[in-house]
Amino acid sequence: MNLIPLIPFFPLASAALLLLTTGRMPRGIAAVLGAGSVGLSALCVALTAQQFLATGEIQQITLWTWMAIDGFTPGIAFYVDGLTVVMMSVITGVGFLIHLYSIEFMWEDESLCRYFTYMNLFVAAMLLLVMADNLLLLYLGWEGVGVCSYLLVGFWYRDPANGAAARKAFVVTRIGDTAMALGLFLLLAELGTLDIQPLMAQAANQWQAGDTLPIIAAALLLGGAVGKSAQLPLHTWLPDAMAGPTPVSALIHAATMVTAGVYLIARTYGLFLLAPPVLEAVAWIGLATLLLAAFTAMAQHDIKRILAYSTISQIGYMFLALGVGAFASGIFHLMTHAFFKALLFLAAGAVIHCLHHEHNIFRMGGLRSRLPVVFASFLIGSAALAALPFTSGFYSKDAILLSAWELEGIGPWLWAGGLLGALLTSIYSFRLVFIVFFGETQTEPDKQPGWKMAAPLLLLCVLSLIGGWFALPLAGVFPAGEGHGVNHTIEVISIGTPLLGLLIAYLLFLGRQVSISSLVESPTGARLKDFWFSGWRIDSLYDALWVRPYCAVAQWWQNEPVDKFYNAVVSLSQWAHRRLLVTQSGELRWYATTMVMALVLMLAFMLRNAP
Amino acid sequence: MGGLQIPMEHVLALAGLLFSCGLMGLMLRRNIIFMLMSLEVMLNAAALAFVAAGAYWGQADGQVIFLLILTVAAAEVAVGLGLVLQIQRRFKTLDMDQANRLQG
Numbered sequence: 001m002n003l004i005p006l007i008p009f010f011p012l013a014s015a016a017l018l019l020l021t022t023g024r025m026p027r028g029i030a031a032v033l034g035a036g037s038v039g040l041s042a043l044c045v046a047l048t049a050q051q052f053l054a055t056g057e058i059q060q061i062t063l064w065t066w067m068a069i070d071g072f073t074p075g076i077a078f079y080v081d082g083l084t085v086v087m088m089s090v091i092t093g094v095g096f097l098i099h100l101y102s103i104e105f106m107w108e109d110e111s112l113c114r115y116f117t118y119m120n121l122f123v124a125a126m127l128l129l130v131m132a133d134n135l136l137l138l139y140l141g142w143e144g145v146g147v148c149s150y151l152l153v154g155f156w157y158r159d160p161a162n163g164a165a166a167r168k169a170f171v172v173t174r175i176g177d178t179a180m181a182l183g184l185f186l187l188l189a190e191l192g193t194l195d196i197q198p199l200m201a202q203a204a205n206q207w208q209a210g211d212t213l214p215i216i217a218a219a220l221l222l223g224g225a226v227g228k229s230a231q232l233p234l235h236t237w238l239p240d241a242m243a244g245p246t247p248v249s250a251l252i253h254a255a256t257m258v259t260a261g262v263y264l265i266a267r268t269y270g271l272f273l274l275a276p277p278v279l280e281a282v283a284w285i286g287l288a289t290l291l292l293a294a295f296t297a298m299a300q301h302d303i304k305r306i307l308a309y310s311t312i313s314q315i316g317y318m319f320l321a322l323g324v325g326a327f328a329s330g331i332f333h334l335m336t337h338a339f340f341k342a343l344l345f346l347a348a349g350a351v352i353h354c355l356h357h358e359h360n361i362f363r364m365g366g367l368r369s370r371l372p373v374v375f376a377s378f379l380i381g382s383a384a385l386a387a388l389p390f391t392s393g394f395y396s397k398d399a400i401l402l403s404a405w406e407l408e409g410i411g412p413w414l415w416a417g418g419l420l421g422a423l424l425t426s427i428y429s430f431r432l433v434f435i436v437f438f439g440e441t442q443t444e445p446d447k448q449p450g451w452k453m454a455a456p457l458l459l460l461c462v463l464s465l466i467g468g469w470f471a472l473p474l475a476g477v478f479p480a481g482e483g484h485g486v487n488h489t490i491e492v493i494s495i496g497t498p499l500l501g502l503l504i505a506y507l508l509f510l511g512r513q514v515s516i517s518s519l520v521e522s523p524t525g526a527r528l529k530d531f532w533f534s535g536w537r538i539d540s541l542y543d544a545l546w547v548r549p550y551c552a553v554a555q556w557w558q559n560e561p562v563d564k565f566y567n568a569v570v571s572l573s574q575w576a577h578r579r580l581l582v583t584q585s586g587e588l589r590w591y592a593t594t595m596v597m598a599l600v601l602m603l604a605f606m607l608r609n610a611p
Numbered sequence: 612m613g614g615l616q617i618p619m620e621h622v623l624a625l626a627g628l629l630f631s632c633g634l635m636g637l638m639l640r641r642n643i644i645f646m647l648m649s650l651e652v653m654l655n656a657a658a659l660a661f662v663a664a665g666a667y668w669g670q671a672d673g674q675v676i677f678l679l680i681l682t683v684a685a686a687e688v689a690v691g692l693g694l695v696l697q698i699q700r701r702f703k704t705l706d707m708d709q710a711n712r713l714q715g
Contacts, residue, residue, distance in 0.1 A: 586711035588646070593638045 003044040004061055004078050007088060008127040010037040010044070015120035023113040031107075034116025035099035038123050042092035049085045053473060060133060074194055077133035082473035086331060087130035087263055090338045094255045095123050097456035101346050102247040104452035105353055109245075115155065119251070122148035126256050130263060135184050135194040138264070142180070142228070145257045146173055152252060153244040165243040172237040176227015180264075183220030186213070187271075200270035209274050218275035221268060222282060229261030229315050232289045236539055238312055242304040246349030249304060254311045254345050255338035262318040262334050266327050269478065273325075280410070283323020287417045290316025292536055294424035298431065299532035302359045303348050306432055309535075310385060311341055313421060317400055320418055324411065326403030327478040333396035336467045340384035340393055343460035347377040350453055351436065354445035361432065366441035373449060375437050377457040382433050384464040386426035386498045392467030397422060398494050405490055415490075419497055426501025427508075434509040622663035629656035643698060643705045647691045654684045 125144025665673015
């Protein structure tokens with residue numbers, strides 16, 4: 001029996017069941033259903049992956065034809081190759097751990113059923129996205145995860161700020177999605193199909209590298225990827241999206257959905273290879289984003305915002321990898337990032353959970369001995385994030401930097417930027433660890449995480465440590481890159497940079513050998529800190545450029561300027577009516593007199609004009 | 612044409628005078644009866660002009676129209692007097708300035 005259709009079916013069915021019972025299902029059953037369905041799905045993925053690894057056979061399954069319009073017949077069809085297997089494993093594996101964690105994290109919440117409905121729907125949509133055989137089905141999943149992201153960011157909808165964050169996430173990603181839809185239209189119009197594999201083959205046949213059409217198409221798809229993956233210039237929604245529950249941030253806004261853009265580019269890499277300028281733009285966008293987000297992360301106070309900016313930064317690395325043509329390294333980093341960032345978010349969630357929903361890192365501190373499991377998780381997660389040697393992040397980031405270095409021309413620049421980013425990553429990750437877990441205790445935790453929280457943390461710890469040794473079955477998916485030449489200088493620098501960052505963080509935030517306060521309190525330092533804290537003022541820039549003009553125009557339209565004309569016509573008629581009303585006095589003699597006067601006038605007029 | 616010839620201008624002048632009298636009566640009197648009577652005077656003035664014109668051109672049309680006007684006047688008086696009765700009953704007055712309830 002073929003298990004592939006069952007993979008998205010379980011979470012979808014569970015979401016439907018939870019939805020139809022409208023929250024009246026007992027909490028225990030809802031939780032078991034919510035987490036269990038993803039668990040079953042993960043089991044199916046494991047069996048499918050095992051089969052794939054054994055045979056290496058790419059499977060293509062068409063369940064039914066979605067629609068048939070004049071030769072355009074997109075199907076509900078799945079395409080399972082190495083890339084899909086990797087993505088499915090990450091989604092269902094990490095997804096299951098996060099669902100398990102959610103049971104404890106969300107147990108007290110009155111809307112537990114609603115939470116699991118959205119989460120399961122998200123997993124189903126995300127699976128659809130990565131399994132889709134054609135770009136239209138991919139787009140369905142793409143929009144599906146967008147909706148679920150909106151619903152989950154605004155999950156605690158009673159606070160208007162959360163609603164605003166959800167709207168922002170939805171609207172900003174919609175900008176990218178519109179570009180992507182246009183890209184799909186263009187591809188369909190030019191190549192006549194949206195099935196990914198024939199599409200790539202036909203594009204390579206029909207177009208030359210550097211032609212205008214593939215450049216436009218690739219740029220439009222890149223627009224979608226940039227929106228979904230929170231890259232410059234559409235990254236502003238992700239930090240605000242932290243308004244949702246922490247497991248949501250871990251699953252959607254760190255491990256899976258935000259990496260959909262990376263997946264999209266990797267999946268349609270054939271098109272991007274035909275558009276070298278766009279591919280180069282991908283690299284530069286990635287580099288700019290990773291540096292900008294890393295600087296911003298260093299100045300934040302909110303534990304989740306730090307992690308959000310670090311997510312943006314890490315996805316920047318993935319874009320950098322894609323841009324330099326190291327597709328496999330990008331996907332590799334996607335996977336390791338999913339492990340360690342989910343771990344970090346879940347650990348942060350545990351801290352928040354145990355500290356009465358405290359988000360400010362300066363009101364934490366000294367948690368090392370009080371929450372040992374969380375401390376260990378956070379330490380391992382941060383080490384992987386900072387790419388300390390022999391953690392999973394080290395292998396993937398190292399591969400990306402090495403690929404960047406080996407690119408002709410702009411390569412060394414990208415490499416240097418990436419290296420600076422790595423240094424910053426290391427500094428802000430350990431700043432977080434040192435401030436939250438060392439020093440004096442500010443707030444006492446009032447509970448300890450239970451097994452449902454601790455087990456996913458420990459499993460993700462293991463994955464974050466050993467994830468770098470997984471050999472991903474991507475050889476058949478991407479063109480084989482030339483083997484990395486061993487360059488010892490580069491490797492030593494790559495290994496040394498995070499350690500240097502760790503040292504700097506230690507000196508600044510733990511050892512206090514170097515006083516950070518004098519640096520921050522100097523006028524330049526304070527201004528720089530404010531600048532970074534606000535995220536390079538990009539939000540205010542967008543506010544001034546688009547949001548406020550748009551609101552002003554909307555306000556203006558709200559007063560119905562077009563109606564002004566029609567209202568004037570109405571007013572004029574009413575005015576004339578009131579003037580004429582006095583002639584209708586109801587007095588017979590007055591009527592007669594006016595008639596006579598009119599007659600006399602007419603007569604006089606006629607006589608005057610008579611020849 | 613033999614006999615006493617009355618010049619056309621005289622007849623028309625008389626008709627105009629009668630019409631003006633009727634018109635003035637219509638505009639100035641308040642009593643509905645007098646207004647109706649003024650209306651009759653105006654009708655007859657017009658009829659006179661028709662007869663004179665018919666005689667002048669030797670056409671029968673003028674007299675035909677005179678008969679028509681006579682009929683219309685009779686009918687008008689019949690309806691008009693009926694209305695006058697109603698007005699008297701409803702408003703207890705024949706003063707038309709008092710009976711302006713249709714005023715917008």
